[in-house]
Amino acid sequence: MFAWARERGGGDGQFAMEGARRTAVPFLLRWSVLLGAVACWEPAARAQGSVYFPPPLRVVRHARDLWFSGPARHLFLTRAAEDTILPSLCRMAAGFTLAAVAGIALGLAVGRSRRAYALCNPVLQFARAVPPPALVPVFVVVFALGTPMQVASIAFSAVWPVLINSAEGARATDPLRLQAAAVLRLTAPERLWFLILPSALPRIFAGLRLSLSLSLILMVFSELLPGSDNGIGFTLTDAQTRSDLLTVWAALVLLGALGFLLNTGLLAVEKRLVGPRMSARRTA
Structure with missing residues (x-):
């Protein structure tokens, strides 16, 4: 009986992990392009140091403060x-x-x-x-x-x-x-x-x-x-x-x-x- 409960608990945990994985994968795919663009923009803007293209984190921080x-x-x-x-x-x-x-x-x-x-x-x-x-x-x-x-x-x-x-x-x-x-x-x-x-x-x-x-x-x-x-x-x-x-x-x-x-x-x-x-x- 205890073995059956452990097996069932393990199965429920596996199903929960699979459900979380199914939810996380589409979310990451949906936002991957935006995250990749921001990841490229941030170091490029900091290296360039141009006032016309500020780093995105600085822009977001300014919007929050404002x-x-x-x-x-x-x-x-x-x-x-x-x-x-x-x-x-x-x-x-x-x-x-x-x-x-x-x-x-x-x-x-x-x-x-x-x-x-x-x-x-x-x-x-x-x-x-x-x-x-x-x-x-x-x-x-x-x-x-x-x-x-x-x-x-x-x-x-x-x-x-x-x-x-x-x-x-x-x-x-x-x-x-x-x-x-x-x-x-x-x-x-x-x-x-x-x-x-x-x-x-x-x-x-x-x-x-x-x-x-x-x-x-x-x-x-x-x-x-x-x-x-x-x-x-x-x-x-x-x-x-x-x-x-x-x-x-x-x-x-x-x-x-x-x-x-x-x-x-x-x-x-x-x-x-x-x-x-x-x-x-x-x-x-």
């Missing part, structure tokens, strides 16, 4: 972080939320009707092809400089990927399911909620990921314009004016980290919403 060395009751955010990171995230969140809500609603409405899609598709493709920075002078005239102009430029430019992908997802709904819904006499809201929206979710999230990256880019671009007095974009221009290249590099690293974290969070939401629906659809 934005993340505050008290614990403020989530370690400094006063500079409250004037730099939070305003940018608020503008980006407002613009992205408006783009997501409007894009999903209009996309599902357009995608449900073949005639509406045929009429609106040329306009959608034209609007999507217009470079977002080219529209900034129009928004400056309409909204003047300030936060409303920045939020409007983010929302208007980020809405098109969500709208087009939502329309394509709605059009891809299985016709047999729609016919079954008609036989069961489901109402239009019921068909939208139980058939069209679940079918369009993968395409919707594909558009949301594109819009998220666009929102981050446009958030920085809108803060580079005259009239901005806070935000990450303003910090970049201000540091460049003062020839503070260490802060410039720290802001670039901050933008990369924010983009990665936001995209990871959106992927987690997508996996939570789309994964169970897809598995249930396969089962059905």
Whole structure:
């Protein structure tokens, strides 16, 4: 009996080690390129001694001292972080939320009707092809400089990927399911909620990921314009004016980290919403 318990304990320990190994190997592979680049950059930058390419550890230390060395009751955010990171995230969140809500609603409405899609598709493709920075002078005239102009430029430019992908997802709904819904006499809201929206979710999230990256880019671009007095974009221009290249590099690293974290969070939401629906659809 004791021998069986030892064998079972050894087997459980072996399974735990194998599980840890299976988790660690993909993690190391996923971060190996970044770690290798940093490992090469650090000694090369220290050997060169150029102010234009500081060592990455120095950049990270400067970013921590500048934005993340505050008290614990403020989530370690400094006063500079409250004037730099939070305003940018608020503008980006407002613009992205408006783009997501409007894009999903209009996309599902357009995608449900073949005639509406045929009429609106040329306009959608034209609007999507217009470079977002080219529209900034129009928004400056309409909204003047300030936060409303920045939020409007983010929302208007980020809405098109969500709208087009939502329309394509709605059009891809299985016709047999729609016919079954008609036989069961489901109402239009019921068909939208139980058939069209679940079918369009993968395409919707594909558009949301594109819009998220666009929102981050446009958030920085809108803060580079005259009239901005806070935000990450303003910090970049201000540091460049003062020839503070260490802060410039720290802001670039901050933008990369924010983009990665936001995209990871959106992927987690997508996996939570789309994964169970897809598995249930396969089962059905």
